[in-house]
Every structure is written in structure tokens, then in C-alpha cells.
Amino acid sequence: MGNCRHCLNPAGFLRSVHRECQEKHNAGRAEILSLVRKTLKEHSALAGLRATTTQMAAESFVDAASTRALVVEGYTQAVEDALADGLLSDEEEDNLVLLEGEFSLTQTELDQKGAYTKVVQAHVLRELANGKLPDKFNVTGSLPFNMQRDEKLVWLFQQVSYYEQKTRRHIEGRSSGVSIRVARGVYYRTGAFRGHPVETTVNEHIATGVLAFTTKHVYFASPQKSFRIPYAKIVAFTPYSDGIGLQRDAMTAKPQVFVLGDGWFVYNLAMNLSQFSAQSQIHN
Numbered sequence: 001m002g003n004c005r006h007c008l009n010p011a012g013f014l015r016s017v018h019r020e021c022q023e024k025h026n027a028g029r030a031e032i033l034s035l036v037r038k039t040l041k042e043h044s045a046l047a048g049l050r051a052t053t054t055q056m057a058a059e060s061f062v063d064a065a066s067t068r069a070l071v072v073e074g075y076t077q078a079v080e081d082a083l084a085d086g087l088l089s090d091e092e093e094d095n096l097v098l099l100e101g102e103f104s105l106t107q108t109e110l111d112q113k114g115a116y117t118k119v120v121q122a123h124v125l126r127e128l129a130n131g132k133l134p135d136k137f138n139v140t141g142s143l144p145f146n147m148q149r150d151e152k153l154v155w156l157f158q159q160v161s162y163y164e165q166k167t168r169r170h171i172e173g174r175s176s177g178v179s180i181r182v183a184r185g186v187y188y189r190t191g192a193f194r195g196h197p198v199e200t201t202v203n204e205h206i207a208t209g210v211l212a213f214t215t216k217h218v219y220f221a222s223p224q225k226s227f228r229i230p231y232a233k234i235v236a237f238t239p240y241s242d243g244i245g246l247q248r249d250a251m252t253a254k255p256q257v258f259v260l261g262d263g264w265f266v267y268n269l270a271m272n273l274s275q276f277s278a279q280s281q282i283h284n
């Protein structure tokens with residue numbers, strides 16, 4: 001006769017678990033997850049969350065590793081919840097940082113589904129929307145292009161596939177995406193980027209390289225092809241779930257498409273930076 005894998009007492013003939021114990025275990029897991037989510041969302045005090053979850057875990061036979069995974073999942077879901085209807089507020093960001101400290105979570109753990117990166121990106125977008133230049137981005141090593149003296153790097157994407165549209169078509173998605181005003185900037189919610197991934201069959205792959213956004217230009221650098229485009233020369237950005245398209249103002253210019261995995265951040269970044277650069281030109 002085996003023992004119950006949860007309470008370790010005899011489980012009965014041909015059984016490895018008591019039904020009540022399994023139910024308690026499942027309920028405990030769900031409770032821990034929802035408590036973490038709720039605490040982050042409702043800005044309640046985070047102090048004591050560790051003690052509470054530890055106790056809940058003990059009562060429902062949830063081990064330490066599983067508890068930790070549930071906390072990470074709660075963090076991930078809270079980030080998704082927040083970005084679905086707006087940018088992360090200062091307070092939401094502070095709560096996430098507190099949770100990170102409370103459970104001594106590593107950035108690698110939090111970034112398993114990209115949640116940590118999203119928090120950093122949301123911070124950058126909030127700064128830009130407030131008319132400030134973000135200082136979160138540090139590049140190690142040298143850049144594959146030369147910036148002007150008065151421009152600043154805001155973000156750099158690696159391993160970006162660059163495509164040119166084979167045939168000139170109308171610019172799609174010009175007004176797509178649900179935007180909301182955030183301070184001086186604009187924000188397109190994560191939900192606006194589901195569907196319509198880049199249809200690469202109509203596009204020709206030209207090169208793979210680095211795509212960078214500065215305060216003045218979009219740069220692309222690769223062994224095959226490198227160029228930079230001032231924001232003022234771009235008439236439209238097209239949002240895709242896995243990248244971004246842009247159209248230059250020249251009549252002959254083919255639409256250019258960059259595939260980099262996540263369209264939400266790059267589109268918000270491009271829209272706010274082009275707005276930012278237009279505003280700073282007016283002020284200068």
C-alpha cells in the first residue's frame with residue numbers, strides 16, 4: 001500500500017494520493033497565484049506576502065520550488081494585465097520591484113516568458129510619454145554605426161530580419177491599433193498586436209542585423225546593408241504582432257519591414273520617438 005504524495009499517510013489500496021489532499025493542493029496553488037496577482041494589482045502592502053504564501057503553501061502541500069514558480073507566474077500575469085489597458089504606472093512598477101526583492105527573484109527567472117523585459121520596456125515608454133529621455137539602456141561594446149554628437153541611443157534590437165516589400169502596396173494598419181493618450185505620448189495596448197504577423201511571402205529578405213532607435217534616427221546595420229532614416233522622413237509605421245513596417249516619404253521608396261519577435265514595444269517606441277523628435281525640433 002502506497003502513501004499519499006501530499007500528506008504522506010497511507011493512501012489506500014492502489015492509490016497514490018487522497019482526493020481531499022489533491023483538492024487542497026490544487027486550491028492552494030490557485031490561491032497563491034491569485035494572491036500574488038491581486039497584491040500587485042491592488043497596490044496592497046507587499047510586506048508579509050512571503051510569510052502568507054509560505055503558510056498557504058505548507059497547508060496545501062505545495063513545495064518551495066512550486067511556490068516560487070507560482071509567484072513568478074503571478075508577476076508575469078500582473079505585467080500582462082497592466083499592459084493590456086495602459087502603461088505600467090510608477091506604483092505598479094514599484095510593486096513589481098518590491099515583489100522581486102521580497103522573494104529574491106532573479107531577472108532570469110522573471111524573464112522566462114519575457115515579463116522582466118516588458119517591465120523595462122514599459123518604463124522606457126513611460127519616460128518617453130512624459131517627455132523624458134529614458135536612461136535604462138546600456139550598450140556594452142561598440143555600436144555598429146556612428147551617431148551624431150547630439151543624438152542619444154534609446155533602444156537596440158539584435159538579430160533583426162530586414163525585409164523589403166516586393167511590390168508596392170497600400171500602407172496597411174495606418175490607423176489600426178487602439179491607442180490611448182498617456183501624458184504627452186501615445187500608447188497602443190498589447191491587445192492591439194494580436195494577429196496579422198508579418199506576411200513574409202510578399203517581402204524579400206535582405207539582411208539580418210541590428211536595429212536601433214535613437215532620439216533622431218532609425219538605424220539598421222548588417223554586413224549586407226546598413227542605413228539610417230530620420231524620423232521626419234518616415235510617413236507611416238505599420239504595427240505587426242512580430243515586428244514593424246515603415247514607409248519613407250520618397251515616392252519610390254518600398255515599404256521596409258523589420259521582424260524582431262514582439263511588435264508591441266517597437267511600435268510604441270517608434271511612435272513616441274518620432275513624436276518626441278518632432279517636438280524637440282520645434283523647441284530647438
Ligand SMILES: [Zn+2]
Pocket residue numbers: 004005006007008009017018021
Ligand atoms: Zn493525503
